[in-house]
Amino acid sequence: MNRSAISLGKPASTALVLVACALLGACASVPPSPATPASTAAAPTEKRSVAPSELPSGTMETLHELIDSHQLTELRTTYNGTYGASLLFQSEKLGYFVVLFHAKEFWRVIQTDSYDNAESLYRTFAEQTQSLAKVDLDALRLQAQKAYAERMVALNEQRLQALQHDLTYQQQQARLVAAQQAQAKQQTATLSDDLRTTSSRLDAVKQHIQLLEAQQKNPSLEIPPVAPDPGTGGVAATATSSSTAAAPGATN
Template sequence: MAVFAVVMGVLPFTGVARASTDSSNTASTAPAVSTRQAVPSTAPAEAPVLTQHVLQLIKEHQLVELRTIYNGPFAAAMFFNPSTLNYTVVLLKNHDFWWVGQTADGHKAEMLYTKLATQTIRLSAPDIAKIQLDARIAVARSSLLAQKKREAELEQQISAQQKIMQAGTAAQSQLLSEAQALNSRRQELQRQLDQTNAAIAGLQSKAQEGPSLGDLQTLPSASAPVGTTLQQKPRIQVRATAHP
């Protein structure tokens, strides 16, 4: 049984708790003391006579486990000795006996076991609270580590996005500068083209109009060239002569 296994594990140890009664309480009557007063706060270094006697009976398998209750590290158990018809009630914490009592009255044994079972609830409250608190702390630490890890991942993502945005902004600025330079160049070429077209149009207009009257008046006369004196050639006189 469960308590037998625990008690057998206690046997190699000497640090078991002292029973609430002395060696005279090995009789068949129950100890007339309150369990609240009898339960010590810590386990003494040496086991009393009654505890050693109960351990020996358990080792020899002379006790039958009737009831057992566990609350945290504490346990209350009731044993029965078929050879003597005695009942043994114990209070344990882990592998230590904190309280041991014997009686031949089954009703008193039940009452004593009930009181010890109630004691286990009170005594185990700090241990149970510590177990729960340690679990909450562990969960909180795990959650905090996960949150820090997530924050680090988000910071890396934000940093990467900022680098991408900065690179995109730089590229956009460069493209804008190139576009502005191309636009200025285009405007300059358009201005030069407009000037060239205007010059061509002016030349074509003059070619279609021909020379003006003013230009003709300034030209030298054809009958009297400037700076030229006409010399009259001598007239050739032809006379008719009659031949015989």
């Protein structure tokens, strides 16, 4: 029996089931024709009647039953994000199921006996998964980019704080060095003045030393004149010298 494509989630029509049942019942109730041989007339009664459990059911339910009983072989599967498409083969009946699913839940199921039709349906579903997943993939990529950008912002903010801390420290050190430089310059000027004064004193001391050394090295004996006694004064000295001078004349 050539099965037509059925959309996922839409079970077989109840009317079709009732029609099939009516046709089966009618065929079973038709009496054999007198002209028909006994063997020919008995042929319909030899056909196994269709049990209610074997009546056509919804394609989705049929697919689940076949999967649970391991009667399907996965030929192809395409994943795009949380969407996917699969081509399944029922070797027992040479049938194909083309499935479109989302988040591991069947969304659409189409059953066909034609391999070409199954391949075409599978390609269509695969293309649909690509277009359907584009929004999710874009959102996933943008979310990852946002998280990455936030991490980069945090890292760069830390780097900025570290650089600001380093710059503040460098500026403090620069001010400290500038103050030390100014103090050193002032101290240098003061030391320069002190050095000049000390050098002048040193020169004077050296000159005095050289004078004293020269006096010590002079072999001539020099007796300095006796200084007059401050008590007698210059008059007594004059009288003494006058009397001394007059003594020889008196002798004569």
